[in-house]
Amino acid sequence: xxxxxTGTPRFKIFSKPETQLASLIVTWTPDAGKVGSAVAExxxxxxxxxxxxxxxxxxxFPLDGVxxxxxxxxxxxxxxxxxxxxxxxxxxxxxxxSEWYEFxxxxxxxxxxxCKVKEIYVIGGMAAAIxxxxxxxxxxxxxxxxxxxxxxxxxxxxxxxxETPEGQRPTLNSYLLWVAQRxxxxxxxxxxxxxxxxxxxxxxxxxxxxxxxxxxxLELDLDFAELSNKISRxxxxxxxxxxxxxxxxxxxxxxxxxxxxxxxxxEKLIRKMEELLGQGD
Amino acid sequence: MGIxxxxxxxxxxxxxxxxxxxxxNIGIIAVDTLRRMLKAExxxxxxxxxxxxxxxxxxxxxxxxxxxxxxxxxxxKRTHKGDLLFFIGEEQPGTGAKIYAEGAKAYRMANLVVxxxxxxxxxxxxxxxxxxxxxxxxxxxxxxxVPNNESLLKELRRYENTIFMSDIEGRGGQGNITGxxxxxxxxxxxxxxxxxxxxxxxxxxxHGFPIPYPKGSKAVLEVLGTILGIPIDTTELEALxxxxxxxxxxxxxxxxxxxxxxxxxxATTTYIRGAESGPITEEDKRRILQEIxxxxxxxxxxx
Numbered sequence: 001x002x003x004x005x006t007g008t009p010r011f012k013i014f015s016k017p018e019t020q021l022a023s024l025i026v027t028w029t030p031d032a033g034k035v036g037s038a039v040a041e042x043x044x045x046x047x048x049x050x051x052x053x054x055x056x057x058x059x060x061f062p063l064d065g066v067x068x069x070x071x072x073x074x075x076x077x078x079x080x081x082x083x084x085x086x087x088x089x090x091x092x093x094x095x096x097x098s099e100w101y102e103f104x105x106x107x108x109x110x111x112x113x114x115c116k117v118k119e120i121y122v123i124g125g126m127a128a129a130i131x132x133x134x135x136x137x138x139x140x141x142x143x144x145x146x147x148x149x150x151x152x153x154x155x156x157x158x159x160x161x162x163e164t165p166e167g168q169r170p171t172l173n174s175y176l177l178w179v180a181q182r183x184x185x186x187x188x189x190x191x192x193x194x195x196x197x198x199x200x201x202x203x204x205x206x207x208x209x210x211x212x213x214x215x216x217x218l219e220l221d222l223d224f225a226e227l228s229n230k231i232s233r234x235x236x237x238x239x240x241x242x243x244x245x246x247x248x249x250x251x252x253x254x255x256x257x258x259x260x261x262x263x264x265x266x267e268k269l270i271r272k273m274e275e276l277l278g279q280g281d
Numbered sequence: 282m283g284i285x286x287x288x289x290x291x292x293x294x295x296x297x298x299x300x301x302x303x304x305x306n307i308g309i310i311a312v313d314t315l316r317r318m319l320k321a322e323x324x325x326x327x328x329x330x331x332x333x334x335x336x337x338x339x340x341x342x343x344x345x346x347x348x349x350x351x352x353x354x355x356x357x358k359r360t361h362k363g364d365l366l367f368f369i370g371e372e373q374p375g376t377g378a379k380i381y382a383e384g385a386k387a388y389r390m391a392n393l394v395v396x397x398x399x400x401x402x403x404x405x406x407x408x409x410x411x412x413x414x415x416x417x418x419x420x421x422x423x424x425x426x427v428p429n430n431e432s433l434l435k436e437l438r439r440y441e442n443t444i445f446m447s448d449i450e451g452r453g454g455q456g457n458i459t460g461x462x463x464x465x466x467x468x469x470x471x472x473x474x475x476x477x478x479x480x481x482x483x484x485x486x487x488h489g490f491p492i493p494y495p496k497g498s499k500a501v502l503e504v505l506g507t508i509l510g511i512p513i514d515t516t517e518l519e520a521l522x523x524x525x526x527x528x529x530x531x532x533x534x535x536x537x538x539x540x541x542x543x544x545x546x547x548a549t550t551t552y553i554r555g556a557e558s559g560p561i562t563e564e565d566k567r568r569i570l571q572e573i574x575x576x577x578x579x580x581x582x583x584x
């Protein structure tokens with residue numbers, strides 16, 4: 001096992017992946033619709049990923065206790081997995097709470113010190129005022145024009161125009177894109193739409209949208225039949241609830257017709273959907 | 282990571298005037314007004330990513346074009362009264378929800394600023410901030426001066442409208458200066474440079490308001506102008522003062538009559554030691570702040 005030697009070890013490398021030109025998939029927890037964690041879990045499981053490195057939490061997370069979630073104590077994790085079959089690296093990490101530049105730099109140092117990274121895909125769910133029955137859009141932001149050219153023939157929205165609004169801050173995904181740009185590593189942020197009322201729940205349709213792109217782009221040859229079943233089950237569950245709850249049906253109907261909801265209605269829809277779907281099935 | 286200098290101007294024993302945002306933005310408005318008035322030229326910066334989370338991303342046609350961080354810039358100006366360096370920090374490098382810098386990051390940033398001061402042979406550093414005081418907003422703010430070296434006290438005493446912490450009733454010369462505007466004095470002292478913090482008064486009942494208090498900035502700027510021998514044009518500040526006075530008056534009128542009556546006393550009293558009229562009591566102060574706090578909470582819940 002190798003650790004960084006100066007000061008407190010910032011990361012541990014358990015083994016060196018036998019690869020030279022791997023793609024890296026970066027995912028965060030929490031994420032809207034649980035997109036990041038679900039995509040990482042799916043790839044990791046289907047491609048038999050094994051853990052090869054981790055970042056120590058000490059500089060990046062508040063270690064003043066633990067959070068208990070669903071009766072279980074949680075602890076922040078930043079773990080790297082390697083999927084030998086498809087030459088793929090996966091980073092599953094909690095969102096760091098401090099020293100962001102150091103964190104992102106450490107991530108790239110780990111992957112560059114263990115293998116040469118060909119390209120990075122940073123996954124994120126994005127709340128959208130759409131209905132769950134609407135096909136999800138996958139928006140891509142590249143860190144160079146050359147990188148954009150590599151991906152623009154896929155089913156992606158690649159002409160995004162955006163500036164951080166006053167009073168808000170950029171996402172860590174954008175920050176990572178910039179840090180990669182400084183190191184000359186091609187990187188792409190993939191933002192998938194998540195209906196706003198599914199942000200705290202699961203949105204398997206959004207997961208599949210991301211996975212379909214990765215499957216195609218990285219030639220993973222994966223089958224997502226199981227995930228399609230999960231989408232059908234969720235859709236059926238919501239459809240059943242619409243029959244029983246006229247207000248739910250009315251709100252969703254208006255979203256399907258591209259008519260907005262007011263704040264009060266939106267909040268009620270979110271609550272109702274969280275009651276119905278909980279944290280997942 | 283650290284300091285980037287785009288050019289290295291030849292300067293003769295300059296004075297460095299450094300500032301970060303703080304209460305009422307008194308210091309930063311004063312220092313930035315002087316910098317702009319003198320048309321000081323930017324010549325360097327502190328690399329931001331070690332200290333700050335980015336503040337803005339710009340994406341054009343699906344490509345990341347820019348990621349902006351809060352700036353920490355150096356400027357210089359040669360004047361016939363002496364050479365000046367400016368350092369303006371757009372934000373204090375804090376952690377989490379804290380507004381003021383503290384700990385390792387703050388110490389490192391203060392040291393980087395002092396590195397530049399030493400590199401250019403600075404003879405003195407001035408910082409600026411706010412002095413929260415039991416004064417009325419219709420009064421002309423005084424300027425509290427805190428040097429990092431006893432030998433500077435005599436000189437500072439000469440400047441009109443300055444007071445020391447020992448002049449304040451009940452303080453016994455004690456107090457603290459929060460954040461980098463204070464920490465820089467300590468780091469400068471440790472590294473052998475004289476430094477002074479000039480703090481414009483802000484009424485105790487306004488220090489929590491998210492509006493600037495340019496009246497305090499003007500007072501600081503006037504003292505700085507005297508110290509540096511530079512005539513100060515306050516036209517721009519006067520306009521800002523007029524605008525904020527209206528906002529302050531509007532807030533003041535919304536306070537309960539009983540509280541306003543208490544606060545009105547501040548217009549005719551002083552907290553300076555040995556003065557004839559006494560300040561409002563600690564009990565009065567406590568009650569006033571409680572009422573203002575209640576008013577804030579009420580407004581927040583109405584938003």
